[in-house]
Amino acid sequence: MKANVPRRSGSGLGEAAMVPVRLVMGAVDAPLRWVQRRLGIGGMATFFLLPNMLIFGIFVLLPFFINFAYSMTGGTALFLPDRTFVGTEQYARLFDCVNYADPNSCTEDTFWTAVGNTAWFVLLQVSLMILFSLVTALILNRDLMARSFWRAVFFFPVLLSPVVVGLIWKWILQRQGLLNFGLYSLGLEPHTWLNDRNWSFAATVGVSIWAHMGFYTLILLAGLQAIPKDLYEAAEMDGTRPARAFWRITLPLLMPNLLVVVVLVLIRAVQIFDEVYVLTGGGPGTSTLYLTQYIYETGFATQLRNPGLAAAASILMGVVLVILTLVQLGLGRKGENKGARK
Amino acid sequence: MSRLAEFIFRRRGRNGWHWTDIVTWLWLVGGLFIMFGPAVWLVGSSFKSPAALAEFPPTIMPYVTQKATVEGYDKPLDLYEVTRPDGSKAVLAEVRRIGIVAQMVAPEKPTDIVKVNIAERTPVRTMSFATTNYTEPFTHFDFVRYLWNSVFVTVTATLITLIVNSMAAFALSKYEFRGRTFAMLLILATLMVPLSVIMVPLYSIVSALGLFNNLWGVILPTVATPTGVFILRQYMLTIPDELIDAARMDKASEWQIYWRIILPLTAPALAVLAIFSVVWRWNDFLWPLIVLSRKELYTLQVGLSIYSGELNVQWHFILAMTVVTMIPVVLVFIFLQRFITTGIAGTGLK
Amino acid sequence: MGHIKLTNVTKSFGAVDVLHDINLEIKDGEFVVFVGPSGCGKSTLLRMIAGLEKPTGGELAIDGKVVNDVPAADRGLAMVFQSYALYPHMSVRQNLAFGLENTRMPKVEIAERIGEAARMLEIEPYLERRPGQLSGGQRQRVAIGRAIVRRPVAFLLDEPLSNLDAELRGSTRAELAALHARLSATMIYVTHDQVEAMTLADRIVVLRAGRIEQIGTPLELYNRPANRFVAGFIGSPHMNFLEGTLEASGSDRAVATLKGGHRLEVPMAGGAVAAGSPITLGVRPQHITLDAGENSIPAKIRLVEALGSETVLHADVAGQKVLVVAPGQHDLAPGADIRLSLAAAPIHLFNDRGLRLERAV
Known part of the structure; x- marks a missing residue:
C-alpha cells in the first residue's frame, strides 16, 4: 500500500458528516496545545500512545500476567484476593494420568479428551485446509475468465460469523436436511450426522475448512501472482514440463507464503471454538469437545466451575500458541530477508 | 457467440482439453455449489412455514398445503388431489387420518366422508413465502434489542478502534522516543495472547470494573487491536516526514498534524481497518457469550446461539434471524470485497 | 529583522x-x-x-x-x-x-x-x-x-x-x-x-x-x-590538480617540478614552503591554452569532446589527468601530442595539508 492522494473529498453528505468531527477535533486543539507546551513535541508521542496502551495494558497485559496467579489458586471465587493459593496443584491435576493416550485413566479426563480431540482435529483440518486452499489458489491463478468472481466465490464464507456458519451447517446436516435429501434422492439411506461420533467430528473439520479456506486461498494466490511470469516462459524455452515447473519453480517460490499459511492455520485450529460450539456443542458426548470449549466450560459454564483449572489449561494452550507464533515470526523474518536480497 | 464461448472455455493447450482444464472446471463449478449452496438453501428455507420445514423430502421452494374451510369443521382442512379408483381426479379435504387411510370430504358436500388410501392422493400446494418468520421475531422476541445491541457494539467499538489505533500508530511511526521499539514489540506480542488464553482473568478484570453484563465490557477489551495499529503504522510510514516538518513550520500543533494531515492521508488504510473492525465486532461470539448473561443484553450472535441451543428449536425463526444476521456481512462482501481481498493479500490480517 | x-x-x-x-x-x-x-x-x-x-x-x-x-x-x-x-x-x-x-x-x-x-x-x-x-x-x-x-x-x-x-x-x-x-x-x-x-x-x-x-x-x-x-x-569543470615538488623559491616566484620532471614557474610568496616540499598546483581548465611557449608542458590527448562553442580535451601529463576547455573548435585526435601553456593561468598552490598558499601580490 502506498500513500495515494485521496480523490476530491466528494459528496455533500460526506462533507456534512465531517462537520461534527471538525468541531470536536478543533475543540480539543486548544487544551492539547497547552499539553504540548507542557510536554514538548516529543512528549506528545506519549500522549498519542497512551489510550491504546492503557486499554491494551488493562485488557490484555494484565490478564496475561494474572493468569499465572489464577492457575496457582483453587476454589470457585472469582476475584484473585478471595482465592486460596494451591501452588501447582491444578497443573498436577491436569497431568495426573496413568496413561496419557487414554483419557479415562486421567483424573481430569475431559481435559485429555479435549486435548486428544484437538490434536486429531488439528492434524486433519490443517492438512486438508492446506491441500484445498493450495489447489484452489493454483486453479484461480490460471488464465481464467472472471477470476475475481471465482475468487469471491471461495472467499464468501470467510466473512460470515461463526454462529451463522454453525447454524447453516446444522440446518443442512440435520435429519431432514439438505444432505439427507441428496442421499435420499440417490436412493441412499439418510443419516443423523450430528448424532454420530465420527460424522460429527468430520463435520467440524469440514465446516471449519469451508468457512476459512477462502482466506488462505487468497494469501496463497497473492504469493502465486507475485511469481514473475517470465520464469515460466524461460522454463518453457528450456523445455521444462509443467509438472516439473510446478515442483521446481512454483513450490519453492511459494514456500514463504505457504509456511506462513501453515502456521496461521495451525494457530487458529488449536483455538477452534465458535462454529463448533454452535454446530455440535461439543457432542455427541464429548466427541467434538475441543480445548477452548473445555476452558470455557471449566471456567464459566459448569456448575462446579474451577477458574484455576481453566487458567492452568489456558496457559498450557498459550505455550503451544507462543511456540507456533514464534515459528511464524521466524519464518516471516526469513521471508523478509529473502525479499531484501532479491 | 462462438468467440465468447472460446473466451470462457480458454484452455491450456490449443488442441483439445488438457486434463487440468477439466479439473479446473469441475473444481470451480463444484466450489460454486458448495460455497454458495448452503447459504442459498438457508435463505430459501427461511421462507418456509414450520410445517414445510418439518417435511421430508424437503422442497426447493417454499410451498404450503392449501387449506379450505369446510362447513361443520372448526379448523381449515388440508386439501388433497385424490385419484379415484375409476381414474378420475377430485380435490378433497382431509378430516382425519388413521394409519394409511384418510377420511376425506368434498368441500362442497361436507357430510359425505370418503376413505382414501394415502398413497392415492397428493397435497394441493402453492408457493408461499412465510414472511411471518421475519416479522414475528421483531415483535415477539427481543430480536430488535439484539439487533440494536449488535449495532451499538459494532459501531462504538469500530470508532474507538479507529481513533485509539491511529493515535498509537501515529506515535509509533512519526516520533522518535525511547521505548518505541519496545512498545511496538509489546503490541505485536499480543498476537500471541488470544482471547482463549486469557478469558478467565479477563473476565475477573471486566467484572471488577463493573462491566459484567454491560455492553462496554464487550467493547473495551477488543478495541486496542494489534493488527489495527500495525497496518495503520505501516501505512503512515509511507507518508513523507517532510509533510510533518512543513506543518510544524506552519505553526500546526501536534494534534492538528494528527487530525488534519495524518488522518486524511491515512484514509485508505483507515477504511480497510474500519471494514475489518465492523466484520470482527459484528461476528464476535465467545467473549459476548461470557460477558453477557442477561437476555436483554445479548448481541445477535449470542441470542441466535442460545435460541438454537434450546430443546425445542423454532427453526423457522432461527433461520430467518440467521439470514438477518448475515445481511450486513453480505453487503460488506458485495460492495467492499475488493478492498478486503487486497487488504488481506497485502497484510495477511484477518 | x-x-x-x-x-x-x-x-x-x-x-x-x-x-x-x-x-x-x-x-x-x-x-x-x-x-x-x-x-x-x-x-x-x-x-x-x-x-x-x-x-x-x-x-x-x-x-x-x-x-x-x-x-x-x-x-x-x-x-x-x-x-x-x-x-x-x-x-x-x-x-x-x-x-x-x-x-x-x-x-x-x-x-x-x-x-x-x-x-x-x-x-x-x-x-x-x-x-x-x-x-x-x-x-x-x-x-x-x-x-x-x-x-x-x-x-x-x-x-x-x-x-x-x-x-x-x-x-x-x-x-x-x-x-x-x-x-x-x-x-x-x-x-x-x-x-x-x-x-x-x-x-x-x-x-x-x-x-x-x-x-x-x-x-x-x-x-x-x-x-x-x-x-x-567551486567551478565547472573541476580545477585540475597537478602534484609536484617545490624546487626553489625566490621573493615572488618559485619553480616547481611536476611528476615526470617538467618544470614550471609558479607565483608564490617567498618562504611560504621550504624547497623540496611536496606541492599541488591548481589550474582551472578554462585557463589552460594550447600554446607551446613559455611555461608549457607536453601532454597526450586521451579524449576529445567537441561541444561546438568550445572543445573539452582530456589529456595526460606524465600520468596525471588534465582537463582543458579550449574555446572554439580544434581539429585534434586522441593520441596526439600537444603542449599546454599555463602562462596566462592564475596558478593556485596548495601545500601538503591542502591549504592554499597566498600568491605574491
Missing part, C-alpha cells in the same frame, strides 16, 4: 557528530547559500535553524534572541522543502491558508495575502487544484507561495530546484533571484549544485563533513579558494 547568528553550534545524532563548531552570521536581507557534497551536514544545519532539529551544543540566535529552545512554529521562519511537502489532500488555496489559519488570522487578511502571493507567482489559475494535479514547476511555485504568505523573518530553502528538469531549473533560478531582490528578505538556501550557489548567493558557505570550509562571496571562493576542497568544488 532576519539576522541569524550561530555560535559554536554542534550537532550529533547519538555517537555520530554531524556538525562541528559552526560559527556563522547571516545579515538581514542576505542571500546565503550552504553548499557541499551530500552528507556534509548542510541540510541538518538548515533544519537546525528552522527548529526541526535541536542543536547539541552552542547557541543559535535570531534577531539577537537565543532560540535554541523555541519550537519551529514560533521562530517566524518559513521553509521550502526539497519534496515541496505540499499537503496532498488540500487544494492549493488550502495549502497556502493552512499556516495562516493556525495563527488565527482573520479570513479577509488570509484571502488578501493568498491573492497577493498568487499574483506574484502566477499561480492564480490553479488555486482550487490539488498538488497532485500540478506540474513540478507549478508545485514548486506553490511551495514558495506557502512560504511567502507567512511573511517570515527569513526563508529557508532546502534544495528547492533539485526536483526540476534542467531547463526549468535555469528559469526558476532566475525567478528566485528576482524574488529575493523584490522581497529583500533573508534567504538561506541549501544546494549541492555549485552553479546555483554561484548565481544566487550573496555569500556562499562551503561545508564538508560537518565543518565550514570557507565563507565568502562567489567570486572570492572562485578566485581565492581557501583550500583544495573549495577549489575543486
